[in-house]
Amino acid sequence: MKLALKKVDIVEVGPRDGFQNIKKFIPTEVKLQIIEGLIAAGIKKMEITSFVNPKAIAQMADASDITEAILASKYRNFQPIALVPNFVGAKKAYQLGIKEVTYVISISEAHNQANIRRTHEQSFAELKQIQDEFPGLTIRVDAATAFGCPFAGEVSDELILQYLDTVADLGVKEVILCDTIGVANPEQVARIARMVQERYRGIAFGLHLHDTRGLGLANTLAGLQAGMTTIEVAVGGLGGCPFAPGASGNTATEDLLNMLHGMKIETGIDMDKYMQVVELVKQHIQPILSSHMATICKPE
Amino acid sequence: MKLALKKVDIVEVGPRDGFQNIKKFIPTEVKLQIIEGLIAAGIKKMEITSFVNPKAIAQMADASDITEAILASKYRNFQPIALVPNFVGAKKAYQLGIKEVTYVISISEAHNQANIRRTHEQSFAELKQIQDEFPGLTIRVDAATAFGCPFAGEVSDELILQYLDTVADLGVKEVILCDTIGVANPEQVARIARMVQERYRGIAFGLHLHDTRGLGLANTLAGLQAGMTTIEVAVGGLGGCPFAPGASGNTATEDLLNMLHGMKIETGIDMDKYMQVVELVKQHIQPILSSHMATICKPE
Secondary structure (H helix, E strand, C coil): CCCCCCECEEEECHHHHHHHHCCCCCCHHHHHHHHHHHHHHCCCEEEEEECCCCCCCHHHCCHHHHHHHHHHCCCCCCEEEEEECCHHHHHHHHHHCCCEEEEEEECCHHHHHHHHCCCHHHHHHHHHHHHHHCCCCEEEEEEECCCCECCCECCCHHHHHHHHHHHHHCCCCEEEEEECCCCCCHHHHHHHHHHHHHHCCCCEEEEEEECCCCCHHHHHHHHHHCCCCEEEEEHHHCCCCCCCCCCCCECEHHHHHHHHHHCCCECCCCHHHHHHHHHHHHHHCCCCCCCCCCCCCCCC | CCCCCCECEEEECHHHHHHHHCCCCCCHHHHHHHHHHHHHHCCCEEEEEECCCCCCCHHHCCHHHHHHHHHHCCCCCCEEEEEECCHHHHHHHHHHCCCEEEEEEECCHHHHHHHHCCCHHHHHHHHHHHHHHCCCCEEEEEEECCCCECCCECCCHHHHHHHHHHHHHCCCCEEEEEECCCCCCHHHHHHHHHHHHHHCCCCEEEEEEECCCCCHHHHHHHHHHCCCCEEEEEHHHCCCCCCCCCCCCECEHHHHHHHHHHCCCECCCCHHHHHHHHHHHHHHCCCCCCCCCCCCCCCC
16 A cells, blocks of 8 residues: 655645635635635645636635735745636636636536536637637646536546547646546546546646545545545635535545645645644634544544 | 455444443433344444443443343344453343453553553453453454554554554454544555554454544555455444534444445445434434535535
């Protein structure tokens, strides 16, 4: 079980995937305080916001303000990422000076329709348009429903490969396989991780594994064993379904940090400083988090 | 990551480790309804109660009633186990007809003193006395604090081996390595699992991994990869610290079942029937459980 890898690249998605699932508007200054705290703790890559239509997700209405404030700080060794669901979002992000965006296309077309209201063909065409219009913009693709779909059920290997063939043809260099509804199991994660890494040598793959069924860390472990080293996680385990205690959406960054640091794997993140941000989240956003490290019992 | 094993032996400890951590007395008939439901779902081995001094743990005051009722049902293919902290408890269990007991000795002597109020020497002497007085009684040993101690901190390999040498000399055939405070990490579990299995060929080892830091399933996965096939878990994730949502004590049996069945590993347990028992636990004992499967969000 000894892992060959010595370092994991953590991508923080709390301020995007976490915040967007919270109904009550979080003041922009609180969001910024948290984002800045995460950077201070050592986060090197973070989805700081989403350029989505505010009518769809009101929480993200301050995407431009957040982006401007973070870019103005000119952090070194920190790469802000914005999620963009479409061309309009990509344009806004690009014009503000964002250098890297996450573009979402579900592997299951049924989910893509529900989430983005586009067919695969439309989504890929729009991706091409973004590439053509905004040269120099790094586009990573979130491959949602890679391990199962709430509408279509199982996602076949054929469907995954067909999807990735198209992504590869478009010259995309980074793809994140997302377990959008937390249905993956460790064997499946390891198998698919191996399959795609062997077939697409030009693509760097990462994992975004929801913890809905408590498998976030076990699935991450399986992914690490299969050679994946980029993992997306959210502060406090925010995201997904915040109203069911214990049944979180995202795997909590601090739970992953605790596992990795215990295994002597480097993350470049300071656990104490990170936990200070978790406290901020508890104070300002959600007092009860699904994160284990946030709600840990003191040993008797 | 493909696991060699095809079958995992699940030992249910909810009615002992789970119930004993609940302050309010659970009526005996509710306990029995749950235990019977667990057996009906396919549980083959279960700690049904603990013969501990009721002054120490009032919840276990009905240990004799529970034992008599379960033994009277003469289940086939089901092995009831009682936890016994000392000779007096073992005697009671034996006299009622119990054939298998779990005897607890912490690897950390500081924890053994706090938990059982005995030195190692006293605990091992009492184990010998139980073996001598109750021939035919199968004694499995719970090696508490195998991965860390709340008082002594790290538990060294030397201490583990010294402890197991004594246990092996006493002829014990089954030892459960317990992560009593949930501090283990997957690499540690795999390493120690391999070490003890190689050294003590005559002992069957199992794992009891608390989920305090969210590592229950990841640590279990590491243990399975290292060849461990006996896993102790608790219905609903009961146990440990039920008052901090998300920060459970035990790994939830249903969360483990979901992982194993997803990986096509047999458990002999019917998930639907098992979840009916989880509902009973929610109704009669604790409405909010740390188990993920018990509190799962419906996919959107």
